[in-house]
Amino acid sequence: MTLVLRHPVMIAAGCGGTGPELAPYVEMADLPFVTRTLTRDPRAGSPGARMAESPSGLLNAIGMDNPGVAHFLEHELPWLVRAGAQVFVSLAGSTLGEYAELARRVGAAPGVAGIEVNVSAPDPGGAGIFEAREPFHAASAVAAVRRATPADLPVLAKLRPDVARVVESARAAVEAGATAVVVGNAVPAALPGGRPAGLTGPAIAPVALRCVTEVCGRLPQVVVVGCGGVADVAGARALLGAGAAAVQVGTALLRDPTTAMRLLAALGTDPSTRPREEP
Amino acid sequence: MGERDPRHVLAEVLASRRAGAFRHLTLTARGIPELFRPGTFVAASVAPTQMTRRALWIHRVSPTGTFGPTLDVVVEPRGVGGRWLADLTVGARVELTGPLGRPFSLPREPVACLLVGEGWSAAPLFPLAERLRDRQSAVTFLLSGADEAHLLTPREARRMARAAHVVTADGSVGRHGDVMSVLPAVLESTGAAVVYAAGPTALLRAVAGAAAAAGAQSQVALQEPLPCGTGLCRACVIGVRGTDGAAHQVRACLEGPVLPGDRVAWESLGGGR
Numbered sequence: 160m161t162l163v164l165r166h167p168v169m170i171a172a173g174c175g176g177t178g179p180e181l182a183p184y185v186e187m188a189d190l191p192f193v194t195r196t197l198t199r200d201p202r203a204g205s206p207g208a209r210m211a212e213s214p215s216g217l218l219n220a221i222g223m224d225n226p227g228v229a230h231f232l233e234h235e236l237p238w239l240v241r242a243g244a245q246v247f248v249s250l251a252g253s254t255l256g257e258y259a260e261l262a263r264r265v266g267a268a269p270g271v272a273g274i275e276v277n278v279s280a281p282d283p284g285g286a287g288i289f290e291a292r293e294p295f296h297a298a299s300a301v302a303a304v305r306r307a308t309p310a311d312l313p314v315l316a317k318l319r320p321d322v323a324r325v326v327e328s329a330r331a332a333v334e335a336g337a338t339a340v341v342v343g344n345a346v347p348a349a350l351p352g353g354r355p356a357g358l359t360g361p362a363i364a365p366v367a368l369r370c371v372t373e374v375c376g377r378l379p380q381v382v383v384v385g386c387g388g389v390a391d392v393a394g395a396r397a398l399l400g401a402g403a404a405a406v407q408v409g410t411a412l413l414r415d416p417t418t419a420m421r422l423l424a425a426l427g428t429d430p431s432t433r434p435r436e437e438p
Numbered sequence: 439m440g441e442r443d444p445r446h447v448l449a450e451v452l453a454s455r456r457a458g459a460f461r462h463l464t465l466t467a468r469g470i471p472e473l474f475r476p477g478t479f480v481a482a483s484v485a486p487t488q489m490t491r492r493a494l495w496i497h498r499v500s501p502t503g504t505f506g507p508t509l510d511v512v513v514e515p516r517g518v519g520g521r522w523l524a525d526l527t528v529g530a531r532v533e534l535t536g537p538l539g540r541p542f543s544l545p546r547e548p549v550a551c552l553l554v555g556e557g558w559s560a561a562p563l564f565p566l567a568e569r570l571r572d573r574q575s576a577v578t579f580l581l582s583g584a585d586e587a588h589l590l591t592p593r594e595a596r597r598m599a600r601a602a603h604v605v606t607a608d609g610s611v612g613r614h615g616d617v618m619s620v621l622p623a624v625l626e627s628t629g630a631a632v633v634y635a636a637g638p639t640a641l642l643r644a645v646a647g648a649a650a651a652a653g654a655q656s657q658v659a660l661q662e663p664l665p666c667g668t669g670l671c672r673a674c675v676i677g678v679r680g681t682d683g684a685a686h687q688v689r690a691c692l693e694g695p696v697l698p699g700d701r702v703a704w705e706s707l708g709g710g711r
Binding site: 173174175176180181182183184185186195203204209210212214215216217219221224359360361410412413414415416417 | 439440443444445446483486487488489490491518533535663665666668669670671672673675687692
């Protein structure tokens with residue numbers, strides 16, 4: 160089982176809308192598209208201010224606003240599949256059982272190319288999501304998903320960009336059955352008033368680069384997708400140069416919804432099958 | 439990437455002129471003016487350190503000129519983004535996405551229409567007035583501002599409309615007072631069947647209420663922060679009431695920013711800008 164991406168640039172979870180919002184600006188066919196994180200039940204998300212600017216960064220507290228997995232499977236997934244996107248479904252559960260249930264339902268849906276296990280929400284407590292405080296917590300969620308997912312479907316584990324723990328987290332996730340790891344998610348932060356939020360955007364690019372460098376250096380056999388602050392081709396090349404097989408773009412899409420196309424044009428579109436050489 | 443889809447372009451500033459406290463920018467924006475309908479907006483990227491965009495009402499489009507089709511926006515030099523936009527000089531480039539959002543709905547038959555706008559927010563009402571006039575509707579403006587400098591062009595309004603009422607908080611021009619102090623009388627005298635409003639949330643809410651009380655329809659152009667403008671970020675959700683009366687969440691940038699006043703769940707909105 161390896162990760163075969165049709166492009167080395169993926170749309171990061173929560174940043175591509177449901178698909179149609181992005182379609183005016185990109186070629187959806189073959190685009191590796193990670194959905195916003197879905198939960199079992201619909202969630203209204205955070206009340207009040209959800210977003211604020213920080214120098215070269217974005218603070219968000221969306222609170223996993225999503226319509227629930229049933230609505231997604233019925234109303235959103237079919238559009239993405241018809242458009243030809245390579246659909247990775249991001250999942251978060253409030254319990255390990257819920258992770259497994261979500262994986263079962265999503266894994267059985269036609270057209271799904273893979274699952275991304277979100278074990279790195281910047282405010283899991285506030286969102287009512289299973290708290291992956293320790294690497295073994297994250298690994299247990301990955302294992303629950305892996306067991307419930309068809310064997311031929313890649314499972315990506317999206318990890319927290321915590322420099323001190325990211326190598327251990329990546330190792331544990333792969334041992335639990337992750338096909339690849341996404342390094343990483345938003346950096347836990349706070350809105351100006353103190354409410355928990357996640358920091359993304361170019362402000363965190365050096366953090367993502369450090370995390371990707373550590374994981375690729377220490378675990379050369381692990382397939383890594385770099386994520387965090389990529390906005391231009393130099394940023395993408397930095398993560399790829401550090402050993403990432405692909406990159407995800409997210410926050411940059413808010414400023415320029417064509418970012419993925421721009422990066423693809425600059426990087427070339429060779430498929431990035433990257434099971435790296437065994438050491 | 440269809441022909442009628444909004445587009446993302448690198449626009450060029452052709453002109454920047456001061457108008458009281460505001461600046462009018464004229465921009466080339468390949469493909470955007472051609473798709474414009476009154477009430478739509480463009481999302482502008484500002485300083486490279488700012489990750490969210492600024493939603494700007496399209497104030498005017500010119501189909502032909504030396505530089506091809508152009509569009510105008512009105513900018514208030516306030517906040518990081520507003521100042522950055524106001525400081526753009528001729529020849530500067532700015533990334534724009536548009537046209538975005540749902541336009542104003544137009545009445546099927548010619549009817550009396552009242553257009554209520556405050557400050558720079560009144561920008562989308564001017565191309566709307568032209569469109570309504572072309573369709574033989576009688577258009578009246580009611581423009582307000584803190585003072586003369588914060589008033590969007592009554593002279594232009596008078597040229598486009600049957601009448602233009604002006605009210606300022608300091609009385610420097612027009613009547614002394616605020617919109618609500620004159621709105622009931624203007625609604626009565628014009629017999630407006632449709633009221634279009636653009637301004638801060640508190641004003642829109644009051645206008646929608648007054649319109650409903652007078653038996654008129656209202657269309658309000660919400661002025662919520664729209665961090666991306668394209669529907670991607672989900673940070674602009676507001677409550678609207680469906681035909682069944684139940685409130686549900688929608689993205690202001692996609693379902694709006696123009697909405698029928700009686701559909702907005704006003705309590706779901708902050709103070710606006």
